[in-house]
Amino acid sequence: ATLLEFKNVSKQYSKDTKALSDVNFAVNEGEFVSIIGPSGAGKSTLLRCINRMIEASSGEIIFDGANVTEFKIRELKRLRTRIGMIFQHYNLVNRLSVIENVLHGRLGYKSTLAGVLGIYNEEEKRQAYSILRILGLEDHIYKRCDQLSGGQKQRVGIARALVQDPKMLLCDEPIASLDPNASKIIMDHLRNISSSMGITVLINLHQVDVAIKYSDRIIGVNKGTVVYDGPPEEIKANE
Ligand code: ADP
Numbered sequence: 537a538t539l540l541e542f543k544n545v546s547k548q549y550s551k552d553t554k555a556l557s558d559v560n561f562a563v564n565e566g567e568f569v570s571i572i573g574p575s576g577a578g579k580s581t582l583l584r585c586i587n588r589m590i591e592a593s594s595g596e597i598i599f600d601g602a603n604v605t606e607f608k609i610r611e612l613k614r615l616r617t618r619i620g621m622i623f624q625h626y627n628l629v630n631r632l633s634v635i636e637n638v639l640h641g642r643l644g645y646k647s648t649l650a651g652v653l654g655i656y657n658e659e660e661k662r663q664a665y666s667i668l669r670i671l672g673l674e675d676h677i678y679k680r681c682d683q684l685s686g687g688q689k690q691r692v693g694i695a696r697a698l699v700q701d702p703k704m705l706l707c708d709e710p711i712a713s714l715d716p717n718a719s720k721i722i723m724d725h726l727r728n729i730s731s732s733m734g735i736t737v738l739i740n741l742h743q744v745d746v747a748i749k750y751s752d753r754i755i756g757v758n759k760g761t762v763v764y765d766g767p768p769e770e771i772k773a774n775e
Pocket residue numbers: 549550553554555573574575576577578579580581582
């Protein structure tokens with residue numbers, strides 16, 4: 537079944553910056569899809585239109601049957617708990633511990649009093665610990681995030697997204713700041729999350745070889761338009 541669909545999506549930042557021009561594509565439930573293209577192609581804009589961190593100028597973005605471009609604040613908050621976001625620079629709160637960052641993520645955009653006060657129930661904590669174990673962070677749970685390596689920080693970012701029990705993960709250049717070793721660990725985790733939890737993954741990458749190795753499908757973007765949409769094997773052949 538289709539989980540996400542772009543219908544003629546365009547984004548114009550200003551008179552002479554058109555970041556996306558009539559973008560069309562669809563992503564099936566459970567798919568692992570990479571978006572590749574040169575810097576400035578529109579990859580980040582495309583990803584951020586999905587959870588409305590950026591507003592598309594025109595077109596429709598259908599997620600799980602609903603047009604998210606029409607969502608009001610309440611629906612938008614719910615959407616953002618169902619779509620986890622992973623960033624190149626992690627976006628963690630550095631002075632907080634790993635577990636605090638992860639539990640913080642569980643709130644999504646609903647700021648409950650308990651959340652503001654940092655009070656979480658046993659079930660919430662158990663779930664957070666379990667996800668941290670899956671990501672190999674069990675020895676770092678109480679460390680402050682500024683004590684971690686880049687690869688460990690990114691795993692915390694993934695854990696923070698996962699505690700919300702999302703249907704989809706949007707990953708915006710998640711390995712662009714990491715060395716090859718840490719990059720492989722992150723990509724293996726994302727692939728494993730997709731296969732074992734059935735979570736749909738949409739990931740921006742500028743490394744074509746990584747996209748080919750991990751993806752079910754690749755969408756190539758250049759100057760704001762889709763220039764390729766198909767299996768990794770054909771990209772390899774055209775290279
Ligand atoms: P990519 O992620 O592929 O590097 P981006 O989506 O970041 O591409 O950028 C696409 C185009 O939109 C670029 O020309 C970029 O300079 C422009 N752009 C991105 N963000 C903004 C912004 N906030 N304001 C104006 N122009 C922007």
